[in-house]
Amino acid sequence: MRRAAAGLLFVTALVLLPASAAFADCTSDASLLAGQTRCFNSGAELTEYVSSAEGAAYSYRLSQLCSDLGDSGVCDNPRACVSGKDPGTLYSVLRRPVTSPNADWEAFAVVCLIAGEEPRFEVITWQRVFExxxxxxxxxxxxxxxxxxxxxxxxxxxxxxxxxxxxxxxxxxxxxxxxxxxxxxxxxxxxxxxxxxxxxxxxxxxxxxxxxxxxxxxxxxxxxxxxxxxxxxxxxxxxxxxxxxxxxxxxxxxxxxxxxxxxxxxxxxxxxxxxxxxxxxxxxx
Structure with a gap:
């Protein structure tokens, strides 16, 4: 019962919504527990989008996705992906307008970040926390x-x-x-x-x-x-x-x-x- 509840809490946040520019052709019905992400963007594509005129109008927040929270509720099995030929980890991308800093974060994309790309997007990783x-x-x-x-x-x-x-x-x-x-x-x-x-x-x-x-x-x-x-x-x-x-x-x-x-x-x-x-x-x- 706890596992099902955890899934419900996160499904909305992990749905990849249609977006223009670099994300126009990528949509998905990914969920936290089912592991059915069929489409995701690369870190390079996300960088290009957030640097565009449209993308610059938003603030972004990335959160690591999990294959299964398990009964303990601990995310110890990150969702793996491959970007190009490089292994990476899947992250949900949330955004909100720069002009509305108190607005709720909305689901925007799923992105595959390879080693070394996390600092670019100010992702909170275990290495940052350990420091x-x-x-x-x-x-x-x-x-x-x-x-x-x-x-x-x-x-x-x-x-x-x-x-x-x-x-x-x-x-x-x-x-x-x-x-x-x-x-x-x-x-x-x-x-x-x-x-x-x-x-x-x-x-x-x-x-x-x-x-x-x-x-x-x-x-x-x-x-x-x-x-x-x-x-x-x-x-x-x-x-x-x-x-x-x-x-x-x-x-x-x-x-x-x-x-x-x-x-x-x-x-x-x-x-x-x-x-x-x-x-x-x-x-x-």
Whole structure:
């Protein structure tokens, strides 16, 4: 039912309407889900049209088309096309008169853009969004260590985990449009601080429970030293342009964690209720 509803929302916006000049002979009944686009224009043809006297009277907005939104509502399967001999991606073209900046956008065309043509039409791509994502502040991972109190025992299984597991969302303006960026933790890199190799996991570890094996732990072999363990969190992102579907960002972003003080002692230490947390301010990498 959700899939059908998504189709209804977008069918109107993707119908290729007859136009003069370069678009006069190209019409289509393309829909978002059916994938029946039989006719589309090239980026070069769109450039020629928007540069004409008729085309210059309008503002344009391009949105990537999807083969199928799926049950998740995420556009992770862009509609492919070929322009000339070059592979490309299909975009819907909306327009409105320059003299009516508050008017609704109307469906105008479907265009096949090849690699490198998106910037010409100020298309919001995942690459553009990722560049913005890298400039934003995303949470560091909150590092928890057991035993509590900033001390552990030499040759003892020290338990580590983080409570940073939920997505974070920020909204920005990009090319005049509102864009939501969501970052979800997908992996963690644990640095023990004693010179041993870092350890990467896709789970955040867990609080100590008697009789249950620790998921993320480290054994320190040198006594009477102070180490500086930390954990980095790697985010996978997705973005949403106004009322369009969510789209994936195909690169990850790692936020470096702030080291915390941990003394390795020879005295006996017990794992008891309670967790030692470090909550540094947000930073970026």
């Amino acid at each position: 913005v994502m890298k400039t934003l502040e995303w949470p560091e991972a909150d590092l928890a260590i057991q035993p509590v109190g900033g001390k552990t025992l030499v040759n003892f299984e020290t338990n580590f985990f983080t409570t940073t597991t939920e997505p974070s969302t920020q909204t920005v303006r990009l090319l005049g449009r509102e864009v939501q960026i969501e970052a979800t933790p997908v992996s963690y890199t644990w640095h023990w601080g004693d010179g041993s190799d870092a350890y990467e996991t896709d789970n955040p570890g867990a609080e100590h429970v008697d009789g249950v094996k620790h998921q993320v732990f480290h054994v320190y072999t040198d006594a009477d030293v102070t180490e500086r363990p930390s954990v980095d969190v790697t985010y996978r992102g997705r973005y949403k342009v106004e009322d369009e579907p969510w789209r994936p960002i195909h690169e990850t972003l790692t936020v470096t964690g702030t080291p915390v003080r941990l003394e390795v002692v020879t005295a006996r230490v017990h794992l008891v209720g309670g967790v030692s947390h470090s909550s540094p301010p947000a930073s970026r990498r």
